[in-house]
Amino acid sequence: MIKTKLLTLAVFCFWSVISHASNETLEQAFNLLTERSFDDKSQAIKLIAESNHVSSVKLLESILAGDLYYRKKDKRIVYAQKEESKLRIFDALTEEELDLVGKRKVKKIGINNRLRAELKLAISSLALTHPDAEVRLKSVEGMIGKADATMVEKLNGMKAIESDRRILEAISAVIAFSVLADGTREQQLDAIEALQGNLNPAVLSTLRQLGETTESVEVRRAAQKAVKNIESQVDLYGYIETLFFGLSLGSILALAAIGLAITFGVMGVINMAHGELIMIGAYTTYVVQLIMPNAIGLSILVSIPAAFLVSALVGIAIERGVIRFLYGRPLETLLATFGISLVLQQAVRSIFSPLNRSVETPQWMSGSLEINSLLSITYNRLYIFLFCLMVFLVLYLVMKKTSLGLNVRAVSQNRAMARAMGIKSEWVDAMTFGLGSGIAGVAGVALSQITNVGPNLGQAYIVDSFMVVVFGGVGNLWGTLISGLSLGVLGKFLEPVTGAVLAKILVLILIILFIQKRPRGLFPQKGRAAEQ
Amino acid sequence: MKLKTFKVATMALACSAMMSAAQAADTIKVGVLHSLSGTMAISETTLKDTMLMLIEDQNKKGGLLGKKLEPVVVDPASNWPLFAEKARELISKEKVAATFGCWTSVSRKSVLPVFEELDSILFYPVQYEGEESSKNVFYTGAAPNQQAIPAVDYLMNEVGVKRWVLAGTDYVYPRTTNKILEAYLKGKGVAEKDIMINYTPFGHSDWQSIVSDIKKFGSSGMKTAVVSTINGDANVPFYKELGNQSISAEDIPVVAFSVGEEELSGIDTKPLVGHLAAWNYFMSVDAAENDEFIEKWHSFIKDEKRVTNDPMEAHYIGFKMWVEAVKKAGTTDPEAVQQAIIGVSVPNLTGGLATMMPNHHITKPVLIGEIQDDGQFETVWQTSGMVPGDAWSDFLPGSKDIYASWRAPLNCGNYNVKTSKCSGQNF
Structure with a gap:
């Protein structure tokens, strides 16, 4: 009985000595952390890792994440949580809540790249004993x-x-x-x-x-053989990677152009404000994210119908207000829509400020799908590629299977005949333009994930969009998809050889030559109506 | 009685009218030439607001030479020829005493002949490629030796970088800067095969292949860094792609010369943490002048979230210098101010002193900062003292022997020390 008691006492003493010792190392580390010099902080990180304290990993991770601060007045190390414009601070050891303070009362433990690498190594070496096999695997692989x-x-x-x-x-x-x-x-x-x-x-x-x-000849030969082996794989994956890059660039081109394929291709309206309709879609995404800041992942999905509606309404307003007076006068339409595009840009500058807005990327769209250490496919590009195919499919079904689609095709082939058959051509015009504009808005949601959301967003895509539509064959949705994808792949295979600037020029020259040879593009519309 | 009231009222009216007329003649006009619409509005609008704030502040202190300052704001709409027209309007029609403005080098080149012809003063607040020193322009932004060269030194000596990617947008500033950097690196013994140079068009948004090339270039086992002169909007997709292809700052750091707090405020900065920027000012710098400036800026713009950046500090310094020079000369006459301003020292926002050099460039500290997740920079290195701006780079064959000084007896922005001749041309 007494023996057991003694044993317990001994164990307890031993344990408390250890924990006391690790507490002491931590305290020493904390003193070093408040120093300015990065060498001192590096020493502190080593001490924290060695201390084997229960909260070592949490401490290291919060230094890495930038959540560890010290209070300026007593140099106490604290965790901090943002609360509006203030910070709620907790003691780093006991985790008891201390205070709610202003930003200038505490100072963040700043780190640099060297420390970041040291932290990651320390965390992954602590993770070697992690119960989860995946965590251990990652830590070893790194x-x-x-x-x-x-x-x-x-x-x-x-x-x-x-x-x-x-x-x-x-x-x-x-x-x-x-x-x-x-x-x-x-x-x-x-x-x-x-x-x-x-x-x-x-x-x-x-x-x-x-x-x-x-x-050693033996080693050299073995090494050379291994290199050859690896290099053939590197080449193969290099091709696959370039192909994916091309398809993803192509899908963005196609997505931006597909709305134009309707307004320009089917209706024959040269709409220079098409880029701004894309921009409006992107800004809709931004506004939706402002409304629901706590559900970024969901906000992107909500943005898709919202952007479609907003852009479609703006498009219908443009059609009813300006374009319908100008049918059959392409030059005036071009000038008027160019004017509208400037108006829309400046309107956005006045409402949202000329600065770019930050649209957050949801967790499920960032990072990449690592197939092996040579080939990884970034998630945002992958989703946009799939999204492009989906939009295309939906649009294709609308044009082929719905009565709206039927009316649109009838009006675009022969307006007078369609009217004689009782189709309200004005209504069809407005709906078609709205559909094309709405698709542009949806493209804007996708673009907000890969580029800047700013007043100039549309300008960057308008020339490319026209290029894709003309190359694909005016009035043909399939043509737009194929031409977008093939221009993307072509550009990406040229880029490593010629550089980005020259690749763009070469693609343009190739298109000009192609149009000389086949003025109606890849997939010309056939039939009597198209000949007019 | 009624008549009397009427008379008094008329007199009072006349009196006040006269007073306001007198006041109008008694102001000093200051021109603000920044694009408020078009592509460059994104960067330049902030500088217009900064100037308005500085002028308002000076007026609260009682103006200058007993007169109030009056800002004249014009909008050149990101249109380079329009910059020249608006500059002419400011000088000839509005008779401004000095102008603060321009952002891109091409806009500066466009207004330069106007300022020289009409002999007025321009303060230019943005880092640029150098190779210029005009009698009428004061360059308060960084010359290449105040930004690019120290950044490369830092990477080479402190980080141990052995391979270099020089990535830039395809126009004059990146091309000249990269030419200087290439010559500098080769001078330090870096081999041709360890330098990769890449140019992309303005607003480039598809960075997949280039980032993948950089990744391959950097996987040779030698420490690699990217020196980026990528301009404006193209940076966001570039950094996003870096993050997505999981190139972290520990593997391949990117040091940028055109990415500041303002640009970062439009980006989700999480994937960027640890990448570097070289500037002469960071909003995060701990200095009393800086705290005061930030506080003033927030109360002027009525938005606690707005950030401050390097070109804003350049305008702050330029404006203070101009005020000091006018006080020293006792007049706003451009000729007198040009003489008086050389050697004027004013406090900068990082706790030091900025001095106007005879070559119309100023002294600046150089800071290297790492991007943090709140969009601010953490200073990781800085020059021990002030670096004087060098108008003509020592690393380019054409400009090695050229020297600029606008003090008597030389009075030349383009003096060749070998041939002892002043070419008379400033750019």
């Missing part, structure tokens, strides 16, 4: 080329207790890499064998160096 001798030692120890096969492989890769450059001959050969087919760029560049410089 260490290739970064692990130092002590870390390799630690990983070697981990090998014995780790059971997950993928993690074991990743550990061997890290260990193999650590001896690749300067191990013994046998070690190097083993390492090359273990790193066969590893696509990490650090591995490739080290192997390349090995293949050129090392003394």
Whole structure:
């Protein structure tokens, strides 16, 4: 009985000594954190990582995230949470709430890139013992080329207790890499064998160096073979990547042009304000995000119908107010719509200020889908590509399967005949223009995710849109999609060879030559009406 | 009785009319030449507001030479030839004592002949490519040796960068700056194959292949950095693409010369944290003058969220210098002010002193900052003292031997020390 008590007491004492010691290290670290010098902070980070305190990871992560501050008056280290324009602060050790203070009363623990790298390494080394296998795997994979001798030692120890096969492989890769450059001959050969087919760029560049410089013929040959092996894969993935880049650029071009394919292609109105209708869609996204700041992910989905409606209404107003008086007079239409585009731009400048507005990207649209370390596809581009196809499909069905679509096609083929059959051509004109403008607005939602939302947004896309429609064949929706995608792919394959500026010029020249040869574009409209 | 009241009233009226007429003649007009519409409105509108604030502030202190200052604001609408017309209007018709304005180099080149012909004064507040020193222009923004060269030095010595990507928008400022940087890097022993130069058109928005190229260029095992002279709007998609292709600042840092607090306020800054910018002023700098300036700006613009940036500080310094020079000369006559302003020192917003040099450039500290997630910069490095602006770069073969001084006896903006000749041409 007494024995047990004594034991408990001893354990308790021991534990409290440890925790006391780690508290002491933390305190020492906290003193260093308030210093200005980055070397002192680096020392502090090491101490926090070594202290093995329960809150070590949380502390390191909040330094990385910029949530750790110190109070200016007593240099106490605190967590801070934003609350309107003030900060609510909590003690960093006890996590008890302290105060609600103004921004200038506390100072953030500033870090630089070197410290950021150290923090990430420290956090991932603490994560090596994380219960979740995915976290452990990520942490090991991130260490290739970064692990130092002590870390390799630690990983070697981990090998014995780790059971997950993928993690074991990743550990061997890290260990193999650590001896690749300067191990013994046998070690190097083993390492090359273990790193066969590893696509990490650090591995490739080290192997390349090995293949050129090392003394042992055997090692050199093995390295060269491995390099060749990896390089053929690099080339393959390079092509796939460029193709995806091209398709994604093409989908944006097609998306911007598809509304114009209706107003210009089907109705024959040269609408220079098309770009501004896109801009209005983008600003609608911004306003929707202002209204629902706590649901950014949802706001994008809400923006799609909202932008369609707003842009469509503006489009109908333009058609009813100006364009309907100018049918059959393309030059005047061009000038009038150009004037409207300037009016809309300046209106946006007056309402929202000339500064760009920040539209947030929802979590599910940022980052990239990593297929391997050579090929990763960014989510926002992937979604926009799919979105473009969807918009196209919906529009195609509207034109082919609904009575509105039927009326539109009838009016565009022969206005007089359509009217004689009892179609209200004025109403159809307004609806068609509204549809085209609404699609432009939807394109604006997509563009708000990849470019600036500002008054000049539309100008950047108007020339490209006309180019796509003319190249695809006026009046043909399929033509617009195919021409958008093919211009995108063409541009992206030219870009690495010629540079971005020249690639753009070359694409334009190619289009001019093509139009000379086939004035009606890729997919000309057939039939008697088209010949007029 | 009634008649008397009428008479008094008339007299009072006449009196006040006369007084206001007298007051109108008793003001000093200051021209503000910034685009309020068109593409450049995004950057220049803020500078117009800054000037209005500075002038209002000076008037509260009692004006200048016993007269009130009166701002004359015109809108050149981002249209370069219109800049020249508006400048002429300001000088000939409005008779302004000095003009504060322009942003792009091309707009400055457009108004330069007008200011020289009519002999008036222009204060130009933006960092630029150098290679110019006019008798009539005072350059309060940074010359390449006050921004680009120290930034490269920092990357080379403190970060250990060995491979360089020079990325820029395709126009005169990036091209000249990159030419200077390339010559400088080669002089420091960087090999041709370790420098990648890339130009993109204005407003470029599809950065996928270029960012992917940068990623490949940077994966050779040697530390790589991007020196970006990418201008204006094109930066947002560029940084977004960097973030999406998960290039973090620890792997490949980007140091930018055209991205400041104002540009960042239009972006979601989370993916940008840790990337760098080189300026002569940051809003986050801890200095009493800066706190006071920010407070004034917020109460003037009535918006606590508005940020301050480097060109605003340049206007602050330029305006203070002009005021000091006018006080020193006792007149607003351009010739006298041009003589008086050389050597004038005024406090800048980072806690130092800015001095006007004889080559019409000023002394500035150079700060390197890392972008934080709140859109502000954390200063990570700064020059120990003030760096004087160099009009003619020492790293370009054509301008190495050229020297500018607008003090007697030289009085020349383009003096060749080898041939001992003043070409007479300023640009």
